Amino acid sequence: MTAVRDLTWRIAPGQRLVFEDMDDGVLLYDSLVGRTHLLNATAAETLTVLERNPGLTSDAIRRHVTEALDLPVDALPLSAVEELLDWFERLGILVAR
Amino acid sequence: MNLADLPAHAVHRRLAGEGLLLHIPPIAVRIRSPMRAFAEQLRTMYSAYEIAEAGTFADIDVRIIPKRSKRLRPLACFIVDGVSPFDPFPRDHALPLLEWGVNWVFAQRMHQYLLLHAAVVERDGAAVLLPAWPGSGKSTLAASLACRGWRYLSDEFGVVVPSTLSVLPFPRPAALKNESIDVMRSFAPDAFIGPIFPKTRKGSVAHLRVPSPSVRRARDPARITAVFFPDFQAGAPVSVRPLSQSTAFLKLAHNAFNYEMLGETAFRTVAAIVRAVPCRIIRYGDLEAAHLQIEILMKEPAHAPA
Numbered sequence: 001m002t003a004v005r006d007l008t009w010r011i012a013p014g015q016r017l018v019f020e021d022m023d024d025g026v027l028l029y030d031s032l033v034g035r036t037h038l039l040n041a042t043a044a045e046t047l048t049v050l051e052r053n054p055g056l057t058s059d060a061i062r063r064h065v066t067e068a069l070d071l072p073v074d075a076l077p078l079s080a081v082e083e084l085l086d087w088f089e090r091l092g093i094l095v096a097r
Numbered sequence: 098m099n100l101a102d103l104p105a106h107a108v109h110r111r112l113a114g115e116g117l118l119l120h121i122p123p124i125a126v127r128i129r130s131p132m133r134a135f136a137e138q139l140r141t142m143y144s145a146y147e148i149a150e151a152g153t154f155a156d157i158d159v160r161i162i163p164k165r166s167k168r169l170r171p172l173a174c175f176i177v178d179g180v181s182p183f184d185p186f187p188r189d190h191a192l193p194l195l196e197w198g199v200n201w202v203f204a205q206r207m208h209q210y211l212l213l214h215a216a217v218v219e220r221d222g223a224a225v226l227l228p229a230w231p232g233s234g235k236s237t238l239a240a241s242l243a244c245r246g247w248r249y250l251s252d253e254f255g256v257v258v259p260s261t262l263s264v265l266p267f268p269r270p271a272a273l274k275n276e277s278i279d280v281m282r283s284f285a286p287d288a289f290i291g292p293i294f295p296k297t298r299k300g301s302v303a304h305l306r307v308p309s310p311s312v313r314r315a316r317d318p319a320r321i322t323a324v325f326f327p328d329f330q331a332g333a334p335v336s337v338r339p340l341s342q343s344t345a346f347l348k349l350a351h352n353a354f355n356y357e358m359l360g361e362t363a364f365r366t367v368a369a370i371v372r373a374v375p376c377r378i379i380r381y382g383d384l385e386a387a388h389l390q391i392e393i394l395m396k397e398p399a400h401a402p403a
Binding site for chain 2: 018020022023024025027029031034036038
């Protein structure tokens with residue numbers, strides 16, 4: 001059985017994400033199901049990272065995201081990243097392997 | 098030819114026969130009805146609208162017909178393309194029935210546009226969206242602005258051309274409800290307000306006739322330069338609250354008639370609007386204060402048309 005932290009993450013097959021930057025967040029349009037989501041910077045960057053680099057573990061995603069947002073890596077707890085990934089998986093935006 | 102150019106008996110004859118085709122841009126509506134009282138009301142409220150020959154294409158074909166009932170008061174049915182989509186109204190409420198029915202059909206079908214639930218007015222090339230759910234005062238505010246020189250585009254639909262900031266007029270009589278009727282009568286004594294229809298599903302309703310200059314410009318689009326969410330609260334002092342772009346987006350998208358139907362097109366169009374123009378909530382307790390506030394806001398450079 002694969003441990004949670006060994007899972008690799010990618011955008012769900014067939015998914016096409018559309019982003020629109022707002023002055024206080026990022027809007028995401030999930031084109032598979034036609035739903036709109038308001039994301040904070042961490043969530044938006046997580047999806048952007050996985051669009052560019054599919055197949056990352058949660059820890060690698062954490063490092064990419066903090067680097068992109070110019071934050072120290074411990075500013076973003078791994079548990080928060082995992083919770084976020086789990087939320088995106090429930091929405092059908094990400095899949096884990 | 099305008100509807101007012103036809104004598105009353107000719108309007109009735111046409112309605113009772115091949116139908117009367119009214120241009121209510123951006124659509125043409127063919128209306129048929131044998132009811133003489135309805136013909137008179139229609140002629141009064143739509144006097145400045147162009148009519149077309151019977152063979153012209155109609156986007157919507159509706160009939161208002163009497164329904165016989167031995168036990169109930171006389172009723173009237175709204176029929177579109179042969180189907181009656183909702184319960185009949187009392188027969189003497191035929192005009193509100195037409196207005197309600199045409200709104201319903203428009204919202205169900207005109208998916209080439211993003212349809213926001215909003216009143217729209219324009220002045221000096223600057224269109225203002227007034228999006229709100231029923232009861233927020235958007236019809237009354239739009240009607241009052243129309244009586245003070247603003248061009249009236251709609252009290253119900255912000256008809257937005259997708260991927261643009263262009264909004265089309267769909268000028269129909271403004272539906273004033275309950276206390277708003279007397280408010281408008283005192284605010285604009287010269288405005289033409291039709292008969293009061295009591296005990297409709299929304300209480301008493303009367304219609305403000307669209308000012309003729311707005312009807313004459315019913316084919317002219319306007320550019321959205323502001324989004325003001327009206328929030329009428331009796332007795333409240335006027336106040337303005339700026340909205341973040343994402344909050345404005347969610348409020349606009351939530352009150353669109355066909356956001357989900359248009360999908361990504363609607364998403365991008367609403368995003369373009371909230372990024373391009375200031376979005377605010379205007380709370381007010383009386384129309385004069387609201388007008389004054391809107392005048393002040395519209396002088397800001399951010400609201401200037403491009």
